[in-house]
Amino acid sequence: xxxxxxxxxxxxxxxxxxxxxxxxxxxxxxxxxxxxxxxxxxxxxxxxxxxxxxxxxxxxxxxxxxxxxxxxxxxxxxxxxxxxxxxxxxxxxxxxxxxxxxxxxxxxxxxxx
Amino acid sequence: xxxxxxxxxxxxxxxxxxxxxxxxxxxxxxxxxxxxxxxxxxxxxxxxxxxxxxxxxxxxxxxxxxxxxxxxxxxxxxxxxxxxxxxxxxxxxxxxxxxxxxxxxxxxxxxxxx
Numbered sequence: 001x002x003x004x005x006x007x008x009x010x011x012x013x014x015x016x017x018x019x020x021x022x023x024x025x026x027x028x029x030x031x032x033x034x035x036x037x038x039x040x041x042x043x044x045x046x047x048x049x050x051x052x053x054x055x056x057x058x059x060x061x062x063x064x065x066x067x068x069x070x071x072x073x074x075x076x077x078x079x080x081x082x083x084x085x086x087x088x089x090x091x092x093x094x095x096x097x098x099x100x101x102x103x104x105x106x107x108x109x110x111x112x113x
Numbered sequence: 114x115x116x117x118x119x120x121x122x123x124x125x126x127x128x129x130x131x132x133x134x135x136x137x138x139x140x141x142x143x144x145x146x147x148x149x150x151x152x153x154x155x156x157x158x159x160x161x162x163x164x165x166x167x168x169x170x171x172x173x174x175x176x177x178x179x180x181x182x183x184x185x186x187x188x189x190x191x192x193x194x195x196x197x198x199x200x201x202x203x204x205x206x207x208x209x210x211x212x213x214x215x216x217x218x219x220x221x222x223x224x225x226x227x
Contacts, residue, residue: 006156031213043202043217050213091156098206098213099144099164104157 002026004105006092012111013082021077021108025094032069033102034077038088046090049075082112115140115207119218126193127226134188134221136203141181143205144212148177148188150199151220157202160188193225 005024013019025032034046045059049069060066064082069075079086089109095102116139126132136146145164149157161177163170163186170177176189190197200220207214 004156033215042219043204045214045216048213056211056214093157101159101162102147102204102215103159104149106156109154 004092004094004103006105006108008108009106010109012113015084015112016081018078018080019082019110021090023075023092023105025073025075026103029094029096030072031095031097032075033093034067035091035093036088037091043091084112086110087112115205115216117203117205117216117218119203119221121221122219123222125224125226128193128195130193131189131191132193134201136186136218138184138205140208141184142208143181145206146179146186147204149202149204151202152199195225195227198223198225
């Protein structure tokens with residue numbers, strides 16, 4: 001595809017359920033990010049993948065959050081036992097390298113009820 | 114730790130006016146700075162990436178400048194149009210070993226009135 005693709009675009013889930021969010025980066029981009037944007041808040045860094053290196057997970061808010069990137073391409077962000085405070089827009093971005101332009105997907109709006 | 118501030122938080126202008134959005138950052142040891150726009154309910158759209166070796170970068174009616182020594186960048190929008198209405202965000206990488214990590218300002222909400 002031409003850009004970063006995220007699915008689903010919207011997700012409503014019940015408190016306590018697990019959810020999985022998907023990101024398809026731009027082909028050939030080795031760097032992939034997940035960010036979270038809560039209502040009225042700035043973008044919060046969650047996790048970073050670069051090629052085959054160990055990911056930087058320092059932004060994950062709790063051990064209920066995990067992410068993986070298979071084959072250096074598609075990434076999934078999993079939130080277990082969702083809580084209402086997890087409600088936010090989850091954004092994925094990819095780039096060729098640290099000194100290149102970052103491109104974002106349209107985001108997944110997660111609502112926990 | 115890199116901190117990014119955007120002023121003003123909101124700006125409302127009549128169509129046709131030229132305007133400047135400001136971004137300041139605390140750690141000037143950066144490789145680049147990127148400007149984005151975000152429409153309501155949408156993701157971020159990249160506008161301009163300006164490298165640390167550049168002082169200016171232009172795309173159409175947009176011009177971004179970067180002054181690393183003072184920790185500032187400006188985004189100039191010429192002849193504003195209602196379609197320019199959006200939130201504008203700047204992003205700056207951390208310095209040192211985590212220079213891949215982007216820190217964002219909270220954005221400037223721009224409204225261009227017809």
